[in-house]
Structures are given as structure tokens and as C-alpha cells.
Amino acid sequence: MVEGINVEVHRDYKYTIDVSKGILDKLERYRNLFFRYEKVVIITDENVAPLYLKKVERQIEKFGCKTQEIIIPPGESSKSLSMAEEIYHHFSEYNLTRSDAVIALGGGVVGDLAGFCASTYLRGVDFIQIPTTLLAQVDSSIGGKVGVNLTKGKNLVGSFYQPKSVIVDPRSLKTLKxxxxxxxxxxxxxxxxxxxxxxxxxxxxxxxxxxxxxxxxxxxxxxxxxxxxxxxxxxxxxxxxxxxxxxxxxxxxxxxxxxxxxxxxxxxxxxxxxxxxxxxxxxxxxxxxxxxxxxxxxxxxxxxxxxxxxxxxxxxxxxxxxxxxxxxxxxxxxxxxxxxxxxxxxxxxxxxxxx
Missing domain, CATH: 1.20.1090.10 (Dehydroquinate synthase-like - alpha domain)
Known part of the structure; x- marks a missing residue:
């Protein structure tokens, strides 16, 4: 395991980036993190869900934390205001509160979209990044840039919203084309x-x-x-x-x-x-x-x-x-x-x- 990288965005906000092979099978090390929440909503896409979704859900539920899932179509077209609105409706159905959290499980599109929705729903719900592509692991999951595209351009609607944790498993890259x-x-x-x-x-x-x-x-x-x-x-x-x-x-x-x-x-x-x-x-x-x-x-x-x-x-x-x-x-x-x-x-x- 590469020792956790502690990010201090400013004096009052810190989080850790953990890079470790097989960490998706060892989420018990995040017991103290998930104990904070009554439930989490996991946002992922149709490519990633069959590979990792149930594995992540099973481990989180062992901590007494309920899980809900939202599975979106893969690709840049999902990074839109219409998809964000659909996710907000799911949040409302699941009665997501500020005592709960959102997990982005997937690549850059999932991370940007899930983070944007977390940053704007109820004026901010906690957000955790579990990136599964190389681009997301080295770049888009870190730093708090979240957002969606408009037809006129990329990332024209968004915010800065830092995650509570970034969990990086390089083994997930083996499944990538x-x-x-x-x-x-x-x-x-x-x-x-x-x-x-x-x-x-x-x-x-x-x-x-x-x-x-x-x-x-x-x-x-x-x-x-x-x-x-x-x-x-x-x-x-x-x-x-x-x-x-x-x-x-x-x-x-x-x-x-x-x-x-x-x-x-x-x-x-x-x-x-x-x-x-x-x-x-x-x-x-x-x-x-x-x-x-x-x-x-x-x-x-x-x-x-x-x-x-x-x-x-x-x-x-x-x-x-x-x-x-x-x-x-x-x-x-x-x-x-x-x-x-x-x-x-x-x-x-x-x-x-x-x-």
C-alpha cells in the first residue's frame, strides 16, 4: 500500500487519498468514516456496476449503514443537467439528508456528476470518491472540481466541492479496455x-x-x-x-x-x-x-x-x-x-x- 496522502485544502478542510491494490476488498479500514452515516447513495454507471457495486454495498452495510444505488448510462452524455435532475429525484425518494453521504463509484463522468449533485442537493451532502479509471484516479477525483456539461460547452455548470475521502484501487484498472x-x-x-x-x-x-x-x-x-x-x-x-x-x-x-x-x-x-x-x-x-x-x-x-x-x-x-x-x-x-x-x-x- 502507498501511504495515505493527506490533502489540506485549507486550514479547516482535510481529507486523505489512499492508493492501495485491493483496497476495494478492505473497506473495513473505513469503518469510522461510514459509521457517521445512516445511509449512502452509490452512483455508478452500467459498466462499473456489474464489477464492483455489490462488493462495495456488502462491505458498507456491515457497518450498519444502509445503501441505495443509482446506475446511469456510461459516457459523457450522462454529465448533463437532465441527468442531475433525475438524480435529485432519486435523492428525494431515498430521503437523503445532510446526515447521509453520496459515493461516486466509477470514472470521471460519474465523479463529476455525483459530486455536483452532492454539492447542490440540500446545499451540500457529504461526498466520497471511489474512482475506477486511471484518469479519475490521478486527476478528476482529486481537487473538488465537480460539474456538468451544456450543449454549448464542457463543464460550464459546476462548483468546487471537496470529497471526504478518495479511495483508489489500482487493481480496478485491470478491467479497463x-x-x-x-x-x-x-x-x-x-x-x-x-x-x-x-x-x-x-x-x-x-x-x-x-x-x-x-x-x-x-x-x-x-x-x-x-x-x-x-x-x-x-x-x-x-x-x-x-x-x-x-x-x-x-x-x-x-x-x-x-x-x-x-x-x-x-x-x-x-x-x-x-x-x-x-x-x-x-x-x-x-x-x-x-x-x-x-x-x-x-x-x-x-x-x-x-x-x-x-x-x-x-x-x-x-x-x-x-x-x-x-x-x-x-x-x-x-x-x-x-x-x-x-x-x-x-x-x-x-x-x-x-x-
Whole structure:
């Protein structure tokens, strides 16, 4: 087991991220956590439910905590206001109170949606993350960003709402299809690019077998990086913006193709490479950095080439990005691998980087 990572978001709010193989079979270690609640509502999707739902329910019920379940369709289309409304109705049927809790059991969509519903129902119900995909384990389950999409853009409705605990079992990744695992590797690579050259070099140099054996430590490294960032900047007013490397363009690609063509990680992968090619040409990034990113993306089964996009439609999506402040947006670029830099630019300058 990787020793629990204690996250102190601010002086009055702390929680632990536990990364441990087989932890989903050992939830008795969370007896004191679940004893607080009369009941929990577990939100999961149709892919994850047959694998883990009953196992989790049985263990929690041993503590005298009643369980209810909500199973949603998999995929980004479930991260919507209409699905949130449906979940609120279930909460009401189950008589969920502030003395109860919500568990997100699944990937990033489940975590974002369940967290958003927990943050808004009764003005806030306790929330626990049990992520089962690599992307959720290293990124979306940590830091308190929760929300849903609108047809006009990704994550346009949401809040900051920290979980009470994050429980990470790397063994759950064995059931993932290659594409979904690779989706998460894009976020792992991102951490190496923006913050940790040693992590990037390990990913760059290691064989697939070596990375698999060391996956628990890799996940813990990513969690530790995000912990450091959110402790300094929970609300994304400064340092936390570096976590958006590749995401400005990535969100455009996801929305442009209505979440059908690319997974989140695939879109971010293209964004990281494309932005770095542009920043190299402008002399911001050390020459050769984009080639390293390209090689590591190929090694991990991720795309890097930009598809054809209509400029008018790109701008329509791009200029609704929630990261805009007035006419300015902060774009994350690299000086070199392991060192990121924030650039404030107007819409015209941004278009030069994106298109």
C-alpha cells in the first residue's frame, strides 16, 4: 500500500487519498468514516456496476449503514443537467439528508456528476470518491472540481466541492479496455510535462511491463502533485491553472465532435502536442520538446494530429471557455519538460495558438 496522502485544502478542510491494490476488498479500514452515516447513495454507471457495486454495498452495510444505488448510462452524455435532475429525484425518494453521504463509484463522468449533485442537493451532502479509471484516479477525483456539461460547452455548470475521502484501487484498472486506460495516461503524461521531469522521463524510458509493475507509485506521484497544487490554489486563481495544459484545445475538440470522436484524454493529448508545436515556433518552449511529447503519446496509444476544423465553429466554442476573464484567457505553455509557464492572451492571440 502507498501511504495515505493527506490533502489540506485549507486550514479547516482535510481529507486523505489512499492508493492501495485491493483496497476495494478492505473497506473495513473505513469503518469510522461510514459509521457517521445512516445511509449512502452509490452512483455508478452500467459498466462499473456489474464489477464492483455489490462488493462495495456488502462491505458498507456491515457497518450498519444502509445503501441505495443509482446506475446511469456510461459516457459523457450522462454529465448533463437532465441527468442531475433525475438524480435529485432519486435523492428525494431515498430521503437523503445532510446526515447521509453520496459515493461516486466509477470514472470521471460519474465523479463529476455525483459530486455536483452532492454539492447542490440540500446545499451540500457529504461526498466520497471511489474512482475506477486511471484518469479519475490521478486527476478528476482529486481537487473538488465537480460539474456538468451544456450543449454549448464542457463543464460550464459546476462548483468546487471537496470529497471526504478518495479511495483508489489500482487493481480496478485491470478491467479497463486499452483505449480507456490510455485515456488516463494522457493526464499522467500531463503531470510530467508541467511539473515533474523525473516522472516524464520514467514514462518515456520504461517498457509497458515496467510501467504496469510500478503503476501504484505512478498514481501516487500524480496524486501528490495535484495535492501540492490544490493546497496552494484551490479555486484556480493562480498555480492550479497549470493543470489545464492541453485542455483549452482539448475541450474544443470534445465539444466540436459532440464527445463522440475523442475521449477526454485523447483530446488533451492532441492539445498538449499542438500547443507545444506552436509555442516552440514562437520561441517560448525549448526546441525538441514537442517531438518528445509526440513520441510519448505514440508510445501510449494516444493521438497527436489535429483534425480539420472549421474556424468559425472553433471560435464559437473557444470563446465560451469558462477560463476567460473578460477578453483575456490564461494559456498553459511549457518552457521545457517539467516546467510550465502561464501566458495571458486575448482572443486574437489565442486563435493563433489554436488554429
Amino acid at each position: 486499452d483505449r480507456i486506460f490510455n485515456d488516463g495516461m494522457a493526464e499522467v503524461i500531463k503531470y510530467g510535462c508541467i511539473y515533474d521531469k523525473t516522472l516524464f522521463n520514467k514514462l518515456y524510458q520504461s517498457t509497458a511491463e515496467e510501467l504496469t509493475k510500478d503503476l501504484e507509485n505512478t498514481i501516487a506521484t500524480c496524486c501528490s502533485i495535484k495535492k501540492e497544487v490544490i493546497e496552494e490554489d484551490e479555486r484556480e486563481t493562480g498555480l492550479r491553472k497549470i493543470l489545464n495544459f492541453g485542455h483549452t484545445l482539448g475541450h474544443v475538440l470534445e465539444t466540436y465532435f459532440n464527445y463522440q470522436k475523442y475521449t477526454h484524454g485523447e483530446a488533451v493529448a492532441i492539445g498538449m502536442y499542438h500547443i507545444t508545436v506552436k509555442s516552440e515556433k514562437k520561441g517560448i518552449t525549448k526546441y525538441g520538446t514537442s517531438d518528445k511529447i509526440k513520441e510519448i503519446l505514440i508510445k501510449n496509444g494516444l493521438p497527436y494530429t489535429m483534425p480539420y476544423l472549421e474556424q468559425e465553429k472553433i471560435e464559437e466554442i473557444l470563446f465560451r471557455d469558462k477560463k476567460f476573464s473578460g477578453d483575456k484567457i490564461t494559456l498553459v505553455l511549457l518552457k521545457e519538460i517539467g516546467e510550465s509557464v502561464l501566458y495571458s492572451m486575448d482572443k486574437n492571440q489565442l486563435v493563433e495558438f489554436i488554429i
